[in-house]
Amino acid sequence: MSSKKKVNLKERIDEPKYRIGILSFTDPRSEVKLVKEREDYIKKCHDELISILESNGYTVINPQPSIIEKSDTKEIFGINNHKQIKEAVIEFTKQQVSAILIGCFAWNEPNIPLELAKQVDVPIGLVTKNNPLWPGVTAITSTGATFWELSNTYYIKNHERFVLPMNGNVESMLPWLKATCAVNHLRYGKLLLWGGTPALNMEHLNDDIPFLKRFLIEDIITQDQYLLVKNAEDILVNEKKSIDAFKQWLLDNKCTIKYDNVMVSKEILDKQIALYLAAKKILNSFHQDGERIIGTSIKCQPELSVDYGITPCLLPAFLPFGFDHEGPKPIVPTVCEGDIKGLLTSSLLYALNNEIPPLFGDLKIVNDDYFVIANCGAASAYYGELSNKPEKTLPNCTIAAQCQGVAGGAFGYRTPTTDEEITYARLIRLDTNYIMQYGTGKIVTMKEKQKMGWGITWPHTAVKMNVSVESLVKAIGTNHLSLMPGNYTEELKHVSKILGISTVQLDNENSIQSFLDIY
Template sequence: MIGLVSFTDPRKTALSHERESAIKEKHEKLLKELSEEFEILDINAELGKYSEEIFGINSVEEAIEAGRIAKSKGVSGVILGLWHWTESNLVTYFIKEANVPILLYSDGDPNWAGATCVTSVGASLWESSVNEYAIRHSRVIGDVELVKAWARASEAIKALSERALLLFGGTYTLGMEHLMDDLPRLKKFVGDFIILDQYVVIKEGESIEDEKVEEFYNWLMKNTNVKFDNKMLTPEVLKKQIRLYLGAKKIVEERKERVSGISIKCQPELSEVYGVTACTIPAFFPFNQDAFGEKPIIPATCEGDIKGTISSALLYYLSGKPPLFGDIKYVDDEIVIIANCGASSLYYARLSDDAYENLRAVTIQGQCQGKSGGALTYRTPPAEFTVARLIRRNGKYYLLYFFTEGVEITEEIERKLKWGKQWPHTAIKNPLDSQDFIRVMGANHLSLVPGDYTAEIEYVTKIWGIEGIDLSDPIEVKKFLKS
């Protein structure tokens, strides 16, 4: 839920019925536009301002009460309508009480002094710095689409802050230290962390009724192309993989905490010791369908990658679309190939809203690593994508991101693939030359979703108070590399 509140001039001698009528009209227009996509809390309505001569907030008492209303209703952020003039300290009183992200907005109408108000209030918030949201407020003039981008960012941040990441097996796979992190410090971004041993997934999976496993198995046989090889992938192995997914699903459904994303460590405890890879988990959790019908999308990653899971969850809450997660497998000056070690969201097999169209493009075949297991193979068709990755360097967080086009994986590219050919592959245009791309990467994993969400990500970094690095901007990249 996003709050909307409009302010006005508190001076009695400045009372203008024409001005108040204009402020009310502008407020209502913005309210209507935003309500098409978001749940909006009309704070002026909560204060009963529609029945008063003065529509805008015009006193310290009202500003404080407006802030308390915003806080009590649990809004993700508040848009402040600064259509003409208000005294800046009224906004300061408001933000001290509300203590949520804020955006200062005016429609740029030359009949009124909106630009004067936005710059005056913004400068005063910087000067007073009464809390982090005053310091890191945003400002927009006359661009409602940017306002919506900010609202999506605020809603995504709120969703992450109220939910937990579930790490099956913890973190730190195969000695990759960048997969670890300072978990208490990361609660700046996410609500909590649930760490469960991978044995609970095995145990719950083994408790699943045989009939349910058979139903899932038959569903896969009917809707995907399964290639048994009597070595890495047999019917028994595939059923063990199904049990891992159903066991994890049962655990998530029974948790009281709301889960924003999961990661399965897999290697080596499942892939080597238990003897089967857990590829059904990153395939089906970030997908809207399984054998038992439609289901919620939950971002899922591998190897206990905490920052990768946060990156995937952030992209999901910004877009509402299943995020893809995988390794940076190949880089040259033209393309980057992302291929996860056995499975990624099955949505990317065809990028279709029809789950079964995606499934028909999936082949399940023997893995190239681990003792046994099936990889879920596909090639992502070309589209436009937003790519993101939260990283940490020397204790400081950065969010790397860029908007790019997908590239068709041609026969020529396909012939070059050897190791992990069974894995799902996604090719995108490289925003940099190969050397700079390799130098700037703070991880071997990336997350992406279809569509352009770069404006939203810029607002996320501002609200979080971290630096965003747009990899399509050479100046930002060079600055990061030199720092």
């Protein structure tokens, strides 16, 4: 029996934690004037910033009141000595904050915030207001220059600086905050690979796992597909009602099922459903034991598709979807073929917006108008109608014969056109160097319909091309892409800076050419 503390699944330990630390500093000198006015101003700025961040969905870790309460000079709100730093370090470390905002709203001596930054190794943002009545700009530039001068750690050297307007608008800060939380989500999360990596001898799906565990992810766990099969076979015998309930849920929501009694029969679909339920059960057991599984990969070929004889297409369709026959459920980014960097990318995009599951799939069609992402067998059901509601998206989805494997149905759809921008991305590795490739576009209507041969029953999402076919094909470091509605280019730039890696904009000819010139 596990000795680990059981946790309530409703706490959603797999969800991104948007926790930001904050500490504001002040002048240690007692002989200066306007001390009360200065401290009142610092407190006002500090409290306003917390309020605005909380209204934007962040949990703000604020040890300042507790520190001041223990101080001999309670009238001084700002932090101004080394002793006060110790409690803040303990609290920020305990809460696993994604970043620390250092308030430089009036003059402070730089050595005290530097001490904090040295002891908590997370991204640092120096923040002030552009108020001519107080020397905040002097404080932030002095503190920033000291950080640069000493460059004790990567985050001290590469700190961010934010000068906020007097109305407290934090829009300039939000992409950086999102990026820090996304990176933190990965660094305290684990990936689960069923069947390991890579499929079909695609070496670029593999990775340096020990290095990744130092660099970006807490752990990468590999389980044999046999555990899925074993659980699925048990479900087929002992939980047939759950299989029937899932199938009826599909039908109630008008998902089309095309039986051909060769690739798709009632018995074959039952096995596919059982594999999905088995995956869900395994994930629940990890979460019950307090392990943050933030993404999964299923290696289908050939162990499941041929040796077991069933393709597990319902895993990438419904693990990354917020609903099934049992009601609301966790969204778990899921990829195929043991694609580690693809899973890291999908998990990163999900951390930037945990309301929407990321799309994952193959780069299948490229022409002058658009490129198509079409995954082998399935992708998140969300993209059938760009909706988390099964009654809206499932009527546009069809389960029909897969084009590979012994038996199994693919879960297919055509993602509808939208005016909203989307972001596609991929973390790649070139000669040991990690690079973030990304771009934006819009989902458009595909021209190809019956002309398509291979993979006609797969899910297809067409994205408007902003560069030439030649440029995209030359520059892209993968055959797999992840996609998320919304424009996250600024967030991905910040993510890349936090990680210390370069970027390539796949929607920009100049960026592509610069990349090709270097490599």
